[in-house]
Amino acid sequence: MARTVKDVRLDSRAARERLEPRKKPYYRAIETGRHIGYYKGPRGGTWFARTGEPGSYREKRLGTADDTLDANGADVFNFGQAQAAARDWFDKVATETDALGDGEASTVKDAVERYIKAMNARLTKQEGRPIKARCGSALNRHVVSNADLAAKELHTLTAAQLRKWRAGLAVAPATRQRVTNDLKAALNESAPTAALKLIIKEGLASPKGESHAPAEEAADASKLLTDQETRKLLKAIHASDVDGDLYRMALLMAATGARFAQLRRLTVGDVQGARLRVMVPASRKGRVGSAQRASVPVPVGQDVIDALLPVTKGRKASEPLLERWRHKQTGPATWERDSRGAWQSAAELARPIRAAVKSAELGDSVSAYSFRHSSIVRALREGLPVRLVAQLHDTSIAMIERNYTRFMAHALEDVARKAIVPMVEEDRGENVVSITAAKAT
Structure with missing residues (x-):
């Protein structure tokens, strides 16, 4: 039976000073299965991160604790900075785990094909008859058939690679944006981490000033x-x-x-x-x-x-x-x-x-x-x-x-x-006599 991890306070220098030096770090859970650790040695403290289950933890040294030095966010961290560094590492581990979990890295092609299959199933359920999603043919034509992009493993994907693919689409602006949106949705469905989703968002963002009005909404x-x-x-x-x-x-x-x-x-x-x-x-x-x-x-x-x-x-x-x-x-x-x-x-x-x-x-x-x-x-x-x-x-x-x-x-x-009113009063001249006055005389 797995042991329950007992959390300790690590968020302040005073709390860490009260800890006894020991060979193993003190750990505190920041998410389920993810912990930030503090090792107290004879000459200062060190931040660690670990993820996994008891008996199969993966551990990483993050940097020096700000016990005696001022935090700089690079190699000396306060508690908040250490948490941020730990989460970055957790995302990287999760990406690698997802890519290699089945013994074979998940590729862009895998993600697209899973998405098309899921969309077909959703539409078929909605309509009560076999339906193929509109996005299927476009993704197959512009993504799956692109050998360079399709073979990319998700955890190695970069924003530059996505920008290059998007710029190379020889289609109308409306079609480019539609296919881009479909690919973004497909990749986000398979992206296991926030870090990868940020890469997808950045890489598939429309360049500033580009017109991409959907064809069905274009005011022609x-x-x-x-x-x-x-x-x-x-x-x-x-x-x-x-x-x-x-x-x-x-x-x-x-x-x-x-x-x-x-x-x-x-x-x-x-x-x-x-x-x-x-x-x-x-x-x-x-x-x-x-x-x-x-x-x-x-x-x-x-x-x-x-x-x-x-x-x-x-x-x-x-x-x-x-x-x-x-x-x-x-x-x-x-x-x-x-x-x-x-x-x-x-x-x-x-x-x-x-x-x-x-x-x-x-x-x-x-x-x-x-x-x-x-x-x-x-x-x-x-x-x-x-x-x-x-x-x-x-x-x-x-x-x-x-x-x-x-x-x-x-x-x-x-x-x-409709709101315009005359601003200049008409000049009738001194010799103009009103009809009412003329009748009176």
């Missing part, structure tokens, strides 16, 4: 739809959509500015017709774990509520609001309807939206994201506070300010112009 003016163009596109979608499934999805994208990934999770109970609003589920974008934010109440018009009535009447509140037909193949080039179910992927929108855009003659740059982009710009032009615009669209104020500055400036100018 060529994709902006006027209100008339929005209605024209919705009309084209409605005309080509026999069942109205695509039309209802597109209508909600235009009315709420929400992402497809949010709208596909709407339930019948999220439509609150009496209050003219839709409770849009919060985005899972960038979130880890099971914690989920509350839905966002987004006001909509009566026309939107009326369009949703056919899929809300007589259905349970927990049922998916937006559904579409599933098809099964019955021959080499023949398909037939099988069953209805919730939308699964944004890819299901791509082809019919492109066809509707072509029919409406709106240009190739218009996509499903144009609904969200246009909704944000519309809200800004109407003078809504940036905080409210960000809240309604489930994004950050920083994103709005970074990508929609020019629209904000125009909106604020219009608001400011």
Whole structure:
């Protein structure tokens, strides 16, 4: 049975002076399985650190105690400095242990593959069907296929190596940042120490001044739809959509500015017709774990509520609001309807939206994201506070300010112009006689 370590006071010179000299250091636990030690010799004290379990401790001499010399943080330590040095060593030991724990060092490739597997499992559990995470193909293409980086052992990874990899990505800024974020998440999942996480953070940080607005959040003016163009596109979608499934999805994208990934999770109970609003589920974008934010109440018009009535009447509140037909193949080039179910992927929108855009003659740059982009710009032009615009669209104020500055400036100018009053009184001249006075004479 392991013996319990009895702690002693080591935090002051006076406490250490009362200790009896002995051959072994006095130890005090600072974390479970981690101790800081003080050896009292005939000519002064020395700081030690040890980690592990009784019988298998690893021990390291840290430096001289400040019993007679002033602490300098280099080779003479006070109690606080000794603790910091001990923790640095504990992190190093933990990194080495993690890398060699299975007899083989964990590499960047191992970390990425574990992360992809975990993400696939999480999405599959959420959706109730096999799902492959979006990050998988990007990480395989840009990280796993990079022999130099993929083979690096985690405990030898440096910030310089990560910076070099990031700088070498020959992709658009938005893609570079997306892949960087995915790699950062993968490495942090496998990083056993705070020290390694700091290296990851430093190495994968965006250079100052670099623009890395995500593609889905980029304020590309060529994709902006006027209100008339929005209605024209919705009309084209409605005309080509026999069942109205695509039309209802597109209508909600235009009315709420929400992402497809949010709208596909709407339930019948999220439509609150009496209050003219839709409770849009919060985005899972960038979130880890099971914690989920509350839905966002987004006001909509009566026309939107009326369009949703056919899929809300007589259905349970927990049922998916937006559904579409599933098809099964019955021959080499023949398909037939099988069953209805919730939308699964944004890819299901791509082809019919492109066809509707072509029919409406709106240009190739218009996509499903144009609904969200246009909704944000519309809200800004109407003078809504940036905080409210960000809240309604489930994004950050920083994103709005970074990508929609020019629209904000125009909106604020219009608001400011309403507050203008004449500063100079009009000079009517001495010969001007008021009509009232002229009538009196």
